[in-house]
Amino acid sequence: MNEKPKKSEIIDGVIIKYHASGKTIWSKGRLVNGKPEGYWEWFRKDGIIKRSGNFVDGEPTGEWITYDDKGKIYKITIKK
DSSP states (O other): OOOOOOOEEEETTEEEEEOTTSSSEEEEEEEETTEEEEEEEEEOTTSOEEEEEEEETTEEEEEEEEEOTTSOEEEEEEEO
C-alpha cells in the first residue's frame, strides 16, 4: 500500500505535519538539528489529541500522555 507523504509546514520554528487528507494536523513540535526537541503532540484524523510528550536531543523523556478518542487522559507513561 502506497501512503501519500504527509504535507508539512514550519510556523515560528514549529513543524506541523498533516494527515494524508491535508485537512487536519497529525503532529506538531520543534526539530533541532533534525531531531525532535521539547514538547510534541499527535492528533487523530478528527483533530482530537492522541498523544503528547517531551523530547531531549531526539529521545523521549519525562511524562508522556496517551488520550482516549474523546481527548481525555487514558494513560501516563514516564520515559527516562
